Amino acid sequence: MPFNRPFHSVVLVKQVPDTHNLTGEVMTAEGTMNRNALPAIFNPEDLNALEMALSVKELVGGSVTVLTMGPLQAAEVLREALFRGADRVVLLSDRKFAGADTQATSYTLKCAIDKLDEFDLVFCGRQAIDGDTAQVGPQVAEKLGIPQITYAEAVIEVQDDEIVVRRAFELGTELVICRLPCLLTVVGSANRPRPASARRRIEYKMAATTNEYPKLLKKWPEFADEQTLGEYLTGRKLNIEVWSAADLNVDESGLGLGGSPTQVYKVNYVVLETIDSKEIQPTAEGISALISELVKEYIVG
Amino acid sequence: MTGERNIWVFIEQEEGHIADVSLELLAKGGEIARQLGSEVWAVLCGEQVNELAQRVIWHGADQVLLAEDPQMAVYRTLTYFRVITGLVKQYQPYIFLIGATPIGRDLAPRLASALKVGLTADCTDLQIGDYTSRKENKTYKDLLYQVRPAFGGNIIATIVNPKTRPQMATVREGVMRQNVPDPTRKGRIEKVKTAFEPEDFALRVLSREKREPKVRLKDAPVIVAAGAGVDSLEEFELVRELANALGGEVGASRAAVDAGYISKEHQIGQTGSTVRPRLYIAAGISGAIQHRAGMDQSSKIIAINTDPNAPIFQIAHYKIVGDVAEVLPLLIKSLREKAK
Numbered sequence A: 001m002p003f004n005r006p007f008h009s010v011v012l013v014k015q016v017p018d019t020h021n022l023t024g025e026v027m028t029a030e031g032t033m034n035r036n037a038l039p040a041i042f043n044p045e046d047l048n049a050l051e052m053a054l055s056v057k058e059l060v061g062g063s064v065t066v067l068t069m070g071p072l073q074a075a076e077v078l079r080e081a082l083f084r085g086a087d088r089v090v091l092l093s094d095r096k097f098a099g100a101d102t103q104a105t106s107y108t109l110k111c112a113i114d115k116l117d118e119f120d121l122v123f124c125g126r127q128a129i130d131g132d133t134a135q136v137g138p139q140v141a142e143k144l145g146i147p148q149i150t151y152a153e154a155v156i157e158v159q160d161d162e163i164v165v166r167r168a169f170e171l172g173t174e175l176v177i178c179r180l181p182c183l184l185t186v187v188g189s190a191n192r193p194r195p196a197s198a199r200r201r202i203e204y205k206m207a208a209t210t211n212e213y214p215k216l217l218k219k220w221p222e223f224a225d226e227q228t229l230g231e232y233l234t235g236r237k238l239n240i241e242v243w244s245a246a247d248l249n250v251d252e253s254g255l256g257l258g259g260s261p262t263q264v265y266k267v268n269y270v271v272l273e274t275i276d277s278k279e280i281q282p283t284a285e286g287i288s289a290l291i292s293e294l295v296k297e298y299i300v301g
Numbered sequence B: 001m002t003g004e005r006n007i008w009v010f011i012e013q014e015e016g017h018i019a020d021v022s023l024e025l026l027a028k029g030g031e032i033a034r035q036l037g038s039e040v041w042a043v044l045c046g047e048q049v050n051e052l053a054q055r056v057i058w059h060g061a062d063q064v065l066l067a068e069d070p071q072m073a074v075y076r077t078l079t080y081f082r083v084i085t086g087l088v089k090q091y092q093p094y095i096f097l098i099g100a101t102p103i104g105r106d107l108a109p110r111l112a113s114a115l116k117v118g119l120t121a122d123c124t125d126l127q128i129g130d131y132t133s134r135k136e137n138k139t140y141k142d143l144l145y146q147v148r149p150a151f152g153g154n155i156i157a158t159i160v161n162p163k164t165r166p167q168m169a170t171v172r173e174g175v176m177r178q179n180v181p182d183p184t185r186k187g188r189i190e191k192v193k194t195a196f197e198p199e200d201f202a203l204r205v206l207s208r209e210k211r212e213p214k215v216r217l218k219d220a221p222v223i224v225a226a227g228a229g230v231d232s233l234e235e236f237e238l239v240r241e242l243a244n245a246l247g248g249e250v251g252a253s254r255a256a257v258d259a260g261y262i263s264k265e266h267q268i269g270q271t272g273s274t275v276r277p278r279l280y281i282a283a284g285i286s287g288a289i290q291h292r293a294g295m296d297q298s299s300k301i302i303a304i305n306t307d308p309n310a311p312i313f314q315i316a317h318y319k320i321v322g323d324v325a326e327v328l329p330l331l332i333k334s335l336r337e338k339a340k
Helices: A044-060 A072-084 A102-115 A136-144 A198-204 A210-219 A226-235 A284-296 B020-036 B050-058 B077-091 B102-115 B233-245 B254-258 B311-315 B324-339
Strands: A007-013 A015-017 A040-042 A062-069 A088-092 A121-125 A148-158 A162-169 A172-179 A182-186 A241-243 A263-269 A278-280 B007-011 B040-046 B063-068 B095-099 B119-123 B125-133 B138-150 B155-160 B167-171 B188-191 B203-210 B222-226 B249-252 B279-283 B300-305 B318-321
Touching: A007 A044, A007 A072, A007 A136, A015 A072, A040 A044, A040 A072, A044 A062, A044 A072, A044 A121, A044 A148, A044 A182, A062 A072, A062 A102, A072 A088, A072 A198, A072 A210, A088 A102, A102 A136, A102 B102, A121 A136, A136 A148, A136 A182, A136 B102, A148 A172, A148 B102, A210 A226, A263 B125, A278 A284, A284 B318, A284 B324, B007 B020, B007 B102, B020 B040, B020 B095, B020 B125, B020 B138, B020 B167, B040 B050, B040 B077, B050 B063, B050 B188, B063 B077, B077 B102, B095 B102, B102 B119, B102 B167, B119 B138, B138 B167, B222 B233, B233 B249, B233 B279, B233 B324, B249 B254, B279 B324, B300 B311, B300 B324
Parallel strands: A007 A062, A007 A121, A062 A088, A088 A241, A121 A182, A148 A182, A278 B318, B007 B040, B007 B095, B040 B063, B063 B188, B095 B167, B119 B167, B222 B249, B222 B279, B279 B300, B300 B318
Antiparallel strands: A015 A040, A148 A162, A162 A172, A172 B203, A263 B155, B125 B138, B138 B155
16 A cells, blocks of 8 residues: 655664673773773664664655753764754753663653654664663553554555564564554664765764853854854754753653662672682593593583 | 562463463562462463463462453463553552563563553562662562663672562573472462453554574583684584584574674573573683673583683683684594493
């Protein structure tokens, strides 16, 4: 069935520490985490989600809005999203959001999505590599009162009010058809995210939140002050919107640490417990003796 | 607070087959229930699954809530969600445990969101204990300690849900042991009514393709696992040969999977399977924490590495400092001789 209308998508993304590439230096001698040693990156599966949203837009037209919640530095992933083709980006940043578990996070994101115009699809990565919980997507869907399609690998067909999606699991696939609007969590095997476009990189490199203006003023002394810079950027849609709790229609008791039912009772840094090991020589005799011992102890044989 | 403090376990079943993790949780649930003086209840949904209810009792359930409906023949988020949220609101369990499988990780967060309760993902251990909130200057008795690795396995976090009930957690497959089924065990089966709203059918499954797992790492008595130190196809063949000679399976660290020697199904560790075989041979595996998290409960560990300071040696029972290309053939040869 041919479609006859554009689709509006929201993509939820997160800036995360690159936990997949931890090196020894990340742990201090005391066994605590040296967070500064971790580079902050665009959560990998969120890039797959953005790619899927962009490809839907290329297919039927429409728009892609990218939302992230985080500290002000998270504006970096929003610029990355602009370089890749996002039409609009919004940073949710407020001390009141800090310390949120998935319940409080999904509530905040839900309230931000409510503030946007109508949408057809919400995309997010299956999970973020810093927590690996995979909970925020389904929880946003529940709070929005829309269906969820987890483990989405491909959008097979879009119709006026339905979408056909292939879901991928370790041990198989499932083809589903779902009424719109709905939320998709996207797996890493879905696609190869496009790199930042060189043209858009030039176009959007000045995109900034207001708190980044002082830094920009140093780079561009031709602007007299933050106000003239702000007017220039806003005129070119290069201002990254920042929404605080006051900008949302929220019950503040549901935000941040206070709005999080889960609490961290304790954190143990993993310390290796060394056991007494027997050194075996890498020689024919050494190995033969080892095998004999294992056979005698019924571990082998 | 309700007086019963029951532990609920979601029984994941597909085509009449119960997921291992659900049985593991029945055993763990039983342990916790004994501590709390309460019961284990199982939530079993599907079409014509009443025969499974008895098995669930043999494995440790005191009561089975049996929701049978043709609309629940195949797992779909919204139909299961509708029925289970209703049951939780009706009976108010103290703890609700769900396997951290693709289905469990789809269902649990949506349930927790609607019930407005805390949920901890991918736990590797559960215990009962007290929690004192310094902010409130108050001690909560007998909470569920939800233990999970975080930050790529570098830290182990213990999470609690002091105020919301049920305390919900998803739990990794393979980290807890099942009970031996006891056919003399008695339990109650309660058939529950199902009722749906039109919006529960917003999603329809058009087709499904399943394939059998090629490897059953979890059940293998012996695993020979390859890491970054195995850096050619020839060396990888040696790993396979040794695994065959031992009647075991081939495992791999993330490095070996990334290098393309073997499929992701064989990966052991934080983002792969959790195993505890009788014998684990780590060939050329340095022993990054993410890997150790998936194998450090093995009964005996043999580690082979050229670096005498490789962290894997700290948990190995047998330490062989040497090149896998030389050591593996010696192991294979020696085994064949002993087998004669």
